[in-house]
Amino acid sequence: xxxxxxxxxxxVSIRDVGLFILTVFTSTIAGIFGxxxxxxxxxxxxxxxxxxxxxxxxxxxxxASNASRLFFCYHQVV
Numbered sequence: 001x002x003x004x005x006x007x008x009x010x011x012v013s014i015r016d017v018g019l020f021i022l023t024v025f026t027s028t029i030a031g032i033f034g035x036x037x038x039x040x041x042x043x044x045x046x047x048x049x050x051x052x053x054x055x056x057x058x059x060x061x062x063x064a065s066n067a068s069r070l071f072f073c074y075h076q077v078v
Contacts, residue, residue, distance in 0.1 A: 019048060019057075027065040038062055 022044055030037025041061060045054045070077065 015048065019045075022048070023061050023065075027061070030065065031069065037065070 023041065026037040026041040026044070028037075029040060038058070042054065042058050045057055049057060
């Protein structure tokens with residue numbers, strides 16, 4: 001078990017953890033206020049990742065965020 005944990009954490013960098021925290025924060029902002037999370041994420045990503053990776057990461061994050069909200073609130077949508 002210890003070997004598995006050390007192997008997983010050997011592949012995770014501080015930048016990965018920072019991106020995870022950033023996406024959780026912006027998704028929370030978007031969930032609470034209903035807007036602004038995507039804009040904050042797009043601006044922040046341009047500082048953290050190469051410019052050609054901003055749009056794919058932003059799109060994937062927004063898709064996951066919106067899909068999770070649809071999953072949790074499906075009974076209110078239908």
